[in-house]
Amino acid sequence: MLDFRTGQIFSLLLRTLPFLLLRIVVYIGITIAYILAVGVGSGIGLLFGKIGGNGGGGAGIGGLLGFGIVSGILYWARQYLLYLVKAGHIAVLVELLDGRQIPGGKSQIDYATNIVKQHFATSSMLFGLHQLIRGVLRVFNRLTVSIASWLPIPGLDVLVKLVDAVINTGLSHLDQVILAQILRKQSDNPWAVARDSTVLYAQNYKGVLKNAAFLTLMIWGLTLLIWIVIAAPIAALIGLFHVHAGFWTFALALIAALSLKAALIDPFATVALIQVYDKITAGQTPNPEWTAKLETMSAKFRTLTQKAREMVTPASPVVQATQS
Numbered sequence: 001m002l003d004f005r006t007g008q009i010f011s012l013l014l015r016t017l018p019f020l021l022l023r024i025v026v027y028i029g030i031t032i033a034y035i036l037a038v039g040v041g042s043g044i045g046l047l048f049g050k051i052g053g054n055g056g057g058g059a060g061i062g063g064l065l066g067f068g069i070v071s072g073i074l075y076w077a078r079q080y081l082l083y084l085v086k087a088g089h090i091a092v093l094v095e096l097l098d099g100r101q102i103p104g105g106k107s108q109i110d111y112a113t114n115i116v117k118q119h120f121a122t123s124s125m126l127f128g129l130h131q132l133i134r135g136v137l138r139v140f141n142r143l144t145v146s147i148a149s150w151l152p153i154p155g156l157d158v159l160v161k162l163v164d165a166v167i168n169t170g171l172s173h174l175d176q177v178i179l180a181q182i183l184r185k186q187s188d189n190p191w192a193v194a195r196d197s198t199v200l201y202a203q204n205y206k207g208v209l210k211n212a213a214f215l216t217l218m219i220w221g222l223t224l225l226i227w228i229v230i231a232a233p234i235a236a237l238i239g240l241f242h243v244h245a246g247f248w249t250f251a252l253a254l255i256a257a258l259s260l261k262a263a264l265i266d267p268f269a270t271v272a273l274i275q276v277y278d279k280i281t282a283g284q285t286p287n288p289e290w291t292a293k294l295e296t297m298s299a300k301f302r303t304l305t306q307k308a309r310e311m312v313t314p315a316s317p318v319v320q321a322t323q324s
Contacts, residue, residue, distance in 0.1 A: 002210075002211055002214060003207070003211055003275065003276040003279045003280060004211060004271075004272035004273070004275040004276050005275060006272075008275075009268055009271045009272055009275070010268075012093055012096050012097065012271055013093075013267055013268065013271070015096055015102070015104075016089060016092050016093060016096070016102075016108065016267075017104075018104070018105060018106060018108045018109055019085075019088065019089040019092065019108065019109065019112070019267075020263070020264070020267065022085060022089075022109065023085060023089065023262070023263040023264070023267070024260075024263045024264070026081070026085055026263070027259035027260065027262050027263040028256075028259060028260075028263070030070075030074065030255075030259055031252070031255055031256040031259045033070050033073075034067065034070050034252055034255050035234065035237055035252055036066075037066030037067060037069055037070045038063045038066045038067050038248055038252065039063075039066075039237070040066060041062035041063050041064075041065050041066025041067070041069075042059040042060070042062045042063035042066070042248075043059070043062070044062050045058040045059045045060065045061050045062020045063065045065070046058055046059040046062065048062075049061075049062075063248060067251075078127075079123050079124060079126070079127035080123050082123070082126060082127060082130060083116065083120070083123035083126050083127070084113070084123075086176065086179075087112075087116045087120075087126060087179060087183070088109060088112035088113055088115075088116055089112065089267060090176055090179055090180050090183060090270065091112040091115040091116055091183045092108060092111065092112045092115075093180070093267075093270075093271055093274070094180045094183055094184040094274070095115075095184075097184075097271075097274065097275075097278070098184060115183060116183070119182060119183055119190055120190070129182075129190060129191065129194060130175060130179065132194070132300050132303060132304050132307075133175045133178050133179070133194055133198065133304075134175045135298065135300035136198055136294065136298045136300050136301045136304065137171070137174050137175060137178075137198070137201075139297050139298040139300070139301075140198075140202055140205075140294065140297060140298065141171055141205075143297055144202075144205060171208070171209075171212050173215075173266065173269050173270045173273050174201060174208070174273060176270045176273075177197075177201070177270065177273045177274050177277050178194055178197045178198060178201070180270075180274050181193055181194075181197040181277075182194055182197070188311070189308060189311045189312065191304055191307040191308040191311055192308035192311070192312070194304060194308075195286075195291075195301070195304050195305055195308050196286045198294065198301070198304070199286035199287065199290050199291050199294060200277075200281045200284055200286055201277065201281075202290045202293070202294055203284070203286075203287045203290040204277075204280045204281055204284070207276070207280040208273070208276055208277065208280065211272065211273065211276045212273070215269045215272055215273070218265075218269075219261065219265055219266075219269055222261070222265050223257050223258065223260075223261045223265065224257075226256075226257040226260050226261065227253055227254060227256075227257035230253055230256050230257065230260075231249060231250075231253040234249055234252050234253045234256060235249040235253075
């Protein structure tokens with residue numbers, strides 16, 4: 001039996017419609033940026049390539065350059081995307097899950113931004129904590145949840161790695177589940193909340209896993225459907241730039257499908273896992289044995305613990321005296 005309630009999730013998402021629309025605009029904008037960059041880059045490369053007698057090669061290089069430029073911009077902007085879009089959406093979803101009222105319309109985004117700022121003064125602080133959480137979860141899942149650790153079957157390494165990758169898709173939203181715990185608690189020490197919440201996940205990972213397995217099938221099934229539906233329109237758009245659409249149709253349709261997944265499917269999976277986490281960890285406290293295990297497994301968990309301690313007992317200033 002699954003531990004999340006589908007009807008409530010859809011209801012919550014509809015009540016956060018301003019954020020859903022914001023996500024759609026942002027992620028479709030990313031897809032369009034890729035299409036334009038690849039199309040324009042390929043067109044320019046085609047012109048220069050014809051001068052050198054190799055139009056096809058020039059178009060390919062131009063397309064790759066355009067793709068690389070957009071990818072570089074997005075890599076630089078990823079912490080702001082987390083701060084302004086993902087964290088804000090999680091903030092209002094948690095408010096609703098806890099039975100509090102939130103505003104509608106455009107003011108909902110301002111309301112969520114204020115909640116995020118109360119916990120994280122800057123986007124870099126949130127991004128740094130988020131990266132630590134992801135690192136801890138990645139190591140724990142690789143060492144504990146991996147099928148390879150349960151069934152070391154010789155000759156099936158590739159299949160086992162594929163299964164592990166599929167399972168980790170469902171678990172990839174756990175970092176946002178931990179972020180939800182930080183945003184819902186009135187604490188001046190987000191590092192400590194992140195540490196305790198991670199330990200609670202670790203000591204209940206089996207209950208999370210069965211739900212994550214179902215969510216994985218749902219996520220990739222819907223993503224594949226989206227990819228099939230949008231491949232033809234994207235091929236037509238690429239064709240407008242007089243570029244051979246074969247490879248780029250596949251690549252850009254995949255990017256578009258992943259963008260729509262991030263805009264519409266990922267919020268569903270995130271809320272589902274928050275519900276699962278809340279249910280299976282209710283009334284529990286972090287188990288010291290699991291805390292010790294995580295400290296042994298992950299250097300990033302030790303860093304998280306150290307930062308939590310520093311916020312409780314900040315280092316005293318050293319006063320140096322000199323004698324004349």
